Amino acid sequence: MNVFHFLHFSFTQLSYNLVYSFKLKNLETMITITVNEKKHSFSHPITLLEVLNQLDSVQNGIAIAINNTIIQKRKWPETTLENNDDVLIITATQGG
Numbered sequence: 001m002n003v004f005h006f007l008h009f010s011f012t013q014l015s016y017n018l019v020y021s022f023k024l025k026n027l028e029t030m031i032t033i034t035v036n037e038k039k040h041s042f043s044h045p046i047t048l049l050e051v052l053n054q055l056d057s058v059q060n061g062i063a064i065a066i067n068n069t070i071i072q073k074r075k076w077p078e079t080t081l082e083n084n085d086d087v088l089i090i091t092a093t094q095g096g
Contacts, residue, residue, distance in 0.1 A: 030042070030043055030083075031081065034085070046081055047076070047077055048075075048079040052076070058091075063089075063090045064089050065088045066079070066081070068086075
């Protein structure tokens with residue numbers, strides 16, 4: 001094998017490894033969550049507040065639970081969701 005073939009092989013292998021690594025990394029960061037029994041996928045880690053904004057959800061008069069644990073409103077911006085989290089948004093209503 002001459003130097004050109006060696007360099008070509010090395011470059012091809014490096015390119016393959018980089019692409020493969022990039023695909024794996026993106027698969028690892030892709031998360032799927034369930035919000036009120038509907039699945040949503042995101043290509044990066046996302047906070048609870050960001051999910052509410054992306055879903056155009058109201059932010060007043062609601063309570064939110066992640067995996068059956070109530071999350072205080074002040075913690076929404078810092079609460080990062082994980083793959084397969086189950087989010088329940090409960091809207092307050094009036095009536096009797």
